[in-house]
Amino acid sequence: MAKKIKQIAIYGKGGIGKSTTTSNISAALSTFGYKVMQFGCDPKADSTNTLRGGNYIPTILDTLREKLKVKTNEVVYEGFNGVYCVEAGGPAPGVGCAGRGIITAVELMKQLNVFKELDIDIVIYDVLGDVVCGGFAVPIREGIAEHVFTVSSADFMAVYAANNLFKGIQKYSNSGGGLLGGVIANSINVGYSKEIIDDFVSRTSTQVVEYVPRSVTVTQSELQGKTTIEAAPKSAQADVYRSLASKIYNHTESKVPTPLDTKELREWASKWGDQLLAIEAGEVRSVAASI
Template sequence: MGKKTKQIAIYGKGGIGKSTTTSNISAALVEAGYKVMQFGCDPKADSTNTLRGGEYIPSVLDLLRENSRVDAHDAIFQGFRGVYCVEAGGPQPGVGCAGRGIITAVQLLKQQDIFEELDLDYVIFDVLGDVVCGGFAVPVREGIAEHVFTISSADFMAIYAANNLFRGIQTYSNKGGALLGGVIANSINTDFHREIIDDFVEKTQTQVVEYVPRSLTVTQAELQGKTTIEAAPHSEQAGIYRRLAKRIAGHTESKVPSPLDAKELRAWSAGWADQLIEIERRSERLVANA
């Protein structure tokens, strides 16, 4: 006891590779000898699957549904090299309140002093999507995560979600909330992708922490129910994840981002769309000429 647990939140639009990336970061950190907990904040409750051989674990809210009192230990499972896995869980789509579910689950662990008890070095919250309501903002509030990273591809919808998150961070920033560490650029395979992301982080005054390419190695590992770190420890992709984890671990100074407002965002994306169309046209011409 006594050391300060570093708490990090990673946000990203659904389907962007958020859980994959987060799980690889967690795996890389345990591999490096740290005590790590990954806390999935998504009603689907599958954030930690690849840390546990593809296996689902009962969520905090599953336990709450069944019992009048919940011992937080019942919701904590160990996976790859002892990494602690927790899933907040949540309701079926279309009913109840997923946001409240996250509030409840996070409070439960905090009240039972779990992070201190497990003597953790890192807690990594893997949070769904953009900040749609108060519940999804819980990890960026005072006293929970200090640093937030967002995962985004060069896809406009993913960037919208990132921009939304920046707005949430801005809201809480003057009230002791978390600050932005930067963007994890995912599925970046072309220079063009890279340019889009670079331009976005420049406009919003943040930084790219790492460029992660799309890779078949990741898909193969996932099919085995494993992280890339576990399934292909010597692959180039594993090296990228380790570098990313190291950067996140070493990261100390986060900032308040400057999100684009709705009009700016539209203008920005329209500008890039024009270039995109131009590139497509050129490539079509190439195909036609061939």
């Protein structure tokens, strides 16, 4: 009987730290002894850089443009501690749809039977979450990823992107789509950031999986082209990523979120904006209960 491969997707708006978080999860899981594949689904093709010393790898779409038949070793590369790295890639700038690259890449992996060939334990899809269009929604829509997580800070546009993702998950939930495991709260260094995220997940029927603080250790590691797990394994930040990786791997129950509609989200954000001014003025300390 073939083993069940755990497949998850991690979404988040551009620049939120999604690939940084994903790569550290992959690196941590590899140190636990699992065979991990990180599947970059961003046309920038930079998801796996810090797993490979800052180096880019050939993308699936670029490789397919050069040859009709592709072998596994032409699109799958080993990174830190044996993590398998794949980049879907995208079309030439200004031509075609980036989302189709994900569709093509996923189909190629199926044709090559890569997961079974490499005896993978877990596949992590690192997906751009600014827009959940047809291609970028593939891991959700097709039920490829059983569990979906989103990386978000307390900034409004990050929450806005997360809420849009929730709408996509809700839409496909009745047809076998992936369900939401929770929110990875990133760059949480001040008290009100945690309160904002906690309030948002409460209102959308989900949960925070882990609070990840902003840390100079992450910056130092990435300047070396490495994950924090590799560059600073004994750091407090590495401990946070190991804790997150363990929670992600052992997660079993995901749910359908209840996203806010646009008006509700705007009103929620406006109230928080007013309360943050009150915090700045020293009028209140904790404001979640009054929102």
